[in-house]
Amino acid sequence: MTRITVIPGDGIGPEVTEQALLVLGAFGLGLELDVLDHVNAGTFLETGVALSEVDLKRITGSAGTLLGAVGDPRAAGTRYARDVLLRLRFELDLYVNYRPVRLLDARLSPLRRAGRREIDCAIVRENTEGLYADIGGALRSRTEAEVAIDTEVTTHLGVRRVIDYAMSAASRAVCMVDKSNAVPNGGRVWQRLWRAACAERPDLETTHLYVDVAAMRLVQDPTQFEVIVTNNSYGDILSDLAAELAGGLGTAASVNLNPGTGFGLYEPVHGSAPDIAGTDTANPIGAVLSAALLLDRLGHRDEAAAVRAATDRAVADGRCTADIGGSLGTRAAGEAIRDLLA
Amino acid sequence: MTRITVIPGDGIGPEVTEQALLVLGAFGLGLELDVLDHVNAGTFLETGVALSEVDLKRITGSAGTLLGAVGDPRAAGTRYARDVLLRLRFELDLYVNYRPVRLLDARLSPLRRAGRREIDCAIVRENTEGLYADIGGALRSRTEAEVAIDTEVTTHLGVRRVIDYAMSAASRAVCMVDKSNAVPNGGRVWQRLWRAACAERPDLETTHLYVDVAAMRLVQDPTQFEVIVTNNSYGDILSDLAAELAGGLGTAASVNLNPGTGFGLYEPVHGSAPDIAGTDTANPIGAVLSAALLLDRLGHRDEAAAVRAATDRAVADGRCTADIGGSLGTRAAGEAIRDLLA
Numbered sequence: 178m179t180r181i182t183v184i185p186g187d188g189i190g191p192e193v194t195e196q197a198l199l200v201l202g203a204f205g206l207g208l209e210l211d212v213l214d215h216v217n218a219g220t221f222l223e224t225g226v227a228l229s230e231v232d233l234k235r236i237t238g239s240a241g242t243l244l245g246a247v248g249d250p251r252a253a254g255t256r257y258a259r260d261v262l263l264r265l266r267f268e269l270d271l272y273v274n275y276r277p278v279r280l281l282d283a284r285l286s287p288l289r290r291a292g293r294r295e296i297d298c299a300i301v302r303e304n305t306e307g308l309y310a311d312i313g314g315a316l317r318s319r320t321e322a323e324v325a326i327d328t329e330v331t332t333h334l335g336v337r338r339v340i341d342y343a344m345s346a347a348s349r350a351v352c353m354v355d356k357s358n359a360v361p362n363g364g365r366v367w368q369r370l371w372r373a374a375c376a377e378r379p380d381l382e383t384t385h386l387y388v389d390v391a392a393m394r395l396v397q398d399p400t401q402f403e404v405i406v407t408n409n410s411y412g413d414i415l416s417d418l419a420a421e422l423a424g425g426l427g428t429a430a431s432v433n434l435n436p437g438t439g440f441g442l443y444e445p446v447h448g449s450a451p452d453i454a455g456t457d458t459a460n461p462i463g464a465v466l467s468a469a470l471l472l473d474r475l476g477h478r479d480e481a482a483a484v485r486a487a488t489d490r491a492v493a494d495g496r497c498t499a500d501i502g503g504s505l506g507t508r509a510a511g512e513a514i515r516d517l518l519a
Numbered sequence: 520m521t522r523i524t525v526i527p528g529d530g531i532g533p534e535v536t537e538q539a540l541l542v543l544g545a546f547g548l549g550l551e552l553d554v555l556d557h558v559n560a561g562t563f564l565e566t567g568v569a570l571s572e573v574d575l576k577r578i579t580g581s582a583g584t585l586l587g588a589v590g591d592p593r594a595a596g597t598r599y600a601r602d603v604l605l606r607l608r609f610e611l612d613l614y615v616n617y618r619p620v621r622l623l624d625a626r627l628s629p630l631r632r633a634g635r636r637e638i639d640c641a642i643v644r645e646n647t648e649g650l651y652a653d654i655g656g657a658l659r660s661r662t663e664a665e666v667a668i669d670t671e672v673t674t675h676l677g678v679r680r681v682i683d684y685a686m687s688a689a690s691r692a693v694c695m696v697d698k699s700n701a702v703p704n705g706g707r708v709w710q711r712l713w714r715a716a717c718a719e720r721p722d723l724e725t726t727h728l729y730v731d732v733a734a735m736r737l738v739q740d741p742t743q744f745e746v747i748v749t750n751n752s753y754g755d756i757l758s759d760l761a762a763e764l765a766g767g768l769g770t771a772a773s774v775n776l777n778p779g780t781g782f783g784l785y786e787p788v789h790g791s792a793p794d795i796a797g798t799d800t801a802n803p804i805g806a807v808l809s810a811a812l813l814l815d816r817l818g819h820r821d822e823a824a825a826v827r828a829a830t831d832r833a834v835a836d837g838r839c840t841a842d843i844g845g846s847l848g849t850r851a852a853g854e855a856i857r858d859l860l861a
C-alpha cells in the first residue's frame with residue numbers, strides 16, 4: 178500500500194486538506210494516509226519544535242506529503258515557517274518548486290484582455306538556495322549602527338539542476354528570469370548555465386528577462402509564457418503574481434519536488450489565512466489541485482486528469498467558493514468537485 | 520541661473536529627453552541646461568569609462584539631473600549600468616527612489632475593475648543598499664563546483680531614513696513590504712524600525728505585507744495603496760508591476776533623491792528600448808512627468824501641475840503614442856502636451 182503523509186497545519190489548512198483527501202478517497206486507490214496532526218503552530222509555540230526527528234522519518238519514508246498551510250500570527254517573528262516548510266524543502270533537498278498556473282475559467286481573470294482561458298504556464302522556482310539560505314547575521318544589533326547581512330547563495334549545482342528540470346517540463350518555451358544587471362555574482366552563474374542549457378535544447382524557444390520586466394510582461398500578457406525558471410526569491414514573487422492573474426491564489430497548486438527521488442511535498446500556494454479559518458469559506462481548489470499533482474506523480478494520470486476536469490467544470494458552473502464568484506462553502510465546493518468526477 | 524545637468528543616454532533616451540526639455544523650455548524659467556551627451560554606452564565601450572570625475576563634478580554641482588535611459592545590448596554582461604546609474608545612486612547617496620504611479624486615463628488600465636482613475640500611489644524604494652550593494656564574489660568560478668555570493672546589506676541608517684521619507688510623503692496610508700518570514704536578518708531591521716516609525720505616526724494607516732502577497736494585492740486592487748515603502752530589490756519589481764497596472768511603463772516617472780541635499784536624478788522608469796530607438800515611437804510621457812517632478816523640487820509647483828494636467832488631457836484626447844492607444848510619434852506626442860499647457 179502506498180503511504181502518504183498529511184500535514185493539515187494551521188488556519189484554513191485542515192479544512193482544505195480535508196476536501197483534498199475526500200477527493201483522493203473517491204478513487205479507491207488504496208492510499209494509506211498517515212496524518213501528522215500535531216505539526217502546527219500550537220505545537221511549536223508549546224514545545225519549541227514543530228517537526229520532530231520521528232516526524233521527519235515518517236515523512237521521508239512516505240511516497241509524498243500533502244500539506245495544508247503553515248503560518249500563524251502568534252508565531253510571527255519566530256523561526257516557525259523556517260522550522261517546518263523551509264526545513265522540509267532544504268533537508269529533503271526538494272530543489273524544484275513547481276507551480277502550474279492555469280486560468281480555470283475566462284471570467285476569473287482580473288485582466289481585460291487574456292480572457293479566453295489561455296493562461297497555462299508554470300513557474301519553476303529554485304527551492305534550496307538563494308536568499309533563503311539563512312546565512313547571515315547582524316552587527317551591533319538593535320543599535321543605530323546596526324548592519325545586517327543576508328546572503329544570497331547561488332551554486333552551479335543548484336542552478337543547473339533547476340534549469341534542467343524546467344527544460345524537461347516545457348514543450349515549447351522557457352523563459353529564464355534573473356537580475357544579472359544588478360546582482361552580478363549569482364547573475365553570472367545563471368547566465369552561463371542558461372546559455373549552456375539553451376545550446377542543448379535548440380527545439381525550445383528560450384528567452385531571458387530581468388525580474389522587473391518579467392513582472393511587467395506577466396501583467397501585459399501572461400499567455401506569452403509556458404515555463405518560467407528563476408531563483409528562490411523571484412519565484413516566490415512571480416508565482417503569487419501569476420496565480421493572481423489566473424484568477425486568484427485560492428486555486429493555485431504546487432509541489433516541492435526532488436526529481437531524483439521523486440519525493441514531493443504538495444501544497445496550495447495560498448497561506449493559512451487565519452482570518453477566515455473555521456468559517457467554511459476557504460477555497461479548497463488549491464489543495465485539491467495539489468492532490469492532483471500527487472496523483473500524477475504516483476502514476477495515476479487518468480485520475481489526475483479527472484480531478485482537473487471536474488474542478489474546471491465546478492468552476493464553470495459557479496459551484497465554488499465566493500473568492501472565485503460562487504456562493505458555496507469549503508465543504509460544498511469540495512463535494513461539487515467529487516460529484517463531477519466522471 | 521539654475522543649472523540642470525542632462526544625460527540623454529542610450530536608445531530612446533535622447534528622443535524622450537528632447538521632449539522633456541521642450542516641455543521645460545515652454546515655461547521660460549531660465550534654466551541653464553548642461554548636457555552630458557557623451558555619457559552613454561558608446562563611450563563606455565570605447566574607453567571603459569562612461570562617467571568621468573569631471574562629469575561627476577558637473578552633476579553634483581547642478582540643481583538636479585535629467586536622465587533619459589541607460590542600457591545597451593552591446594554592454595550586456597559588463598558593469599555599464601553599475602558604472603552610471605547605480606554609481607550615481609550610491610555615490611550621491613540618493614537613498615530614496617520615489618516612483619509615483621497614477622492612472623492617467625481609465626481606459627489604460629489592464630485591469631477589469633479599477634477603472635475609474637483611482638490608482639494614485641507611490642513606491643518609495645530604498646536606493647543605496649540591499650541586494651544592490653555589490654558585495655560578494657565567487658569560489659571556483661566557472662567550474663561545476665562554483666559557489667557565488669551576493670550580499671544583501673540592510674542597515675539601521677538605510678532603513679530608518681527611507682521609512683521616514685515614506686511617512687513624510689504620505690497623507691493617509693503607508694504599507695511596508697519585506698520578506699521577514701524568510702530573510703531574517705534584514706527582516707528584523709525592517710520590522711523593528713517599522714514598528715518604531717508607526718508608533719510615531721498614529722495619524723497614518725500603517726500596514727505590512729510580505730512581498731509575494733504585496734504583488735498579489737497590487738493586482739487585486741492597486742487603489743488600496745497610497746505609499747509603499749520597501750527595499751531596493753522589491754522596490755525594483757513592485758514599481759514596474761504597479762506602473763504596468765496603471766497603464767504601462769511608458770508613462771511612469773521617478774526621481775532618485777537625497778532629501779537632505781535636495782539633489783535628484785530624474786528618470787523615466789522605462790529602459791533604453793534599443794529595438795525602437797530612432798523610430799520616433801517611444802512614449803515621451805515618462806520623461807515629461809519626470810521633468811515635472813524636477814519642477815516640483817525646484818519650487819515651480821504650478822508649472823509641475825500644469826504639465827501633469829496637460830499630459831492627462833493629451834492622453835484623454837488620444838493625442839499620444841501607440842503603446843497607450845494613440846497614433847502619434849514621440850515628437851508629436853510631446854508637441855500635444857506643449858499645446859495643452861494652459
Ligand SMILES: CC(C)[C@H](C(=O)O)[C@@H](O)C(=O)O
Pocket residue numbers: 358359389600604605755
Ligand atoms: C538598470 C537596472 C540596474 C535598474 C535597477 O534595477 O535599479 C532599473 O531596473 C531601475 O529600476 O532603475
Ligand SMILES: CC(C)[C@H](C(=O)O)[C@@H](O)C(=O)O
Pocket residue numbers: 258262263413700701731
Ligand atoms: C511562508 C514563506 C516562507 C513561503 C516562501 O516564501 O517560500 C511562502 O510564501 C511560499 O511561497 O511557499
